[in-house]
Amino acid sequence: MEADGVIEGFSKSIELHGLKFNKLIGDGDSSVMKRLQEIQPYGPNFFIEKIECTNHLLRNYASKLNTLSKVTKYPLRVRKFIITNIIRFRSDITKSVKHWIKDSKLTKLQKIKEIQKDLANAPFHRLGQHLNCASYFCQPAEETITLELKQQLWHLIQNNFYGKSTKKLPTTTVQENLGKNI
Ligand SMILES: [Zn+2]
Numbered sequence: 001m002e003a004d005g006v007i008e009g010f011s012k013s014i015e016l017h018g019l020k021f022n023k024l025i026g027d028g029d030s031s032v033m034k035r036l037q038e039i040q041p042y043g044p045n046f047f048i049e050k051i052e053c054t055n056h057l058l059r060n061y062a063s064k065l066n067t068l069s070k071v072t073k074y075p076l077r078v079r080k081f082i083i084t085n086i087i088r089f090r091s092d093i094t095k096s097v098k099h100w101i102k103d104s105k106l107t108k109l110q111k112i113k114e115i116q117k118d119l120a121n122a123p124f125h126r127l128g129q130h131l132n133c134a135s136y137f138c139q140p141a142e143e144t145i146t147l148e149l150k151q152q153l154w155h156l157i158q159n160n161f162y163g164k165s166t167k168k169l170p171t172t173t174v175q176e177n178l179g180k181n182i
Pocket of ligand 1: 130138
């Protein structure tokens, strides 16, 4: 997001359009919102809500995976696995959201919690570990990648997406902890 342009747009909205903007459509970049909160273009008592744009979030997710696949300190076959599965990583997320959003029995908060669980589990699913996959989410197929590749890939994803490091493929307990961090 062009931060300077957005800040200017908010700062001059009254002068140019006679309007105050009360929403910012975000792209996952928190720096713009932080600057708006510092500048307070309409004073300290005017609340500006941030709405995350799904397309931007998914694009950023895919873009980060793409960047990871180019970091040469990681083994080539791990990077190849990522680059050939970016669409699948991304579709795991949209699949989860589409499933839970239409569940009329759950509250909004419950839906969010279910989606969080699926998001935390998605890398495990993609790595071939289906222990915590919801029944709607997948029909576990035979393992298609080796344990070594799974461990290397998991190490890379965890370091870059969760800020933690482990040498082993994580256990269920670790997955539950991850769920709280997303
Ligand atoms: Zn699965």
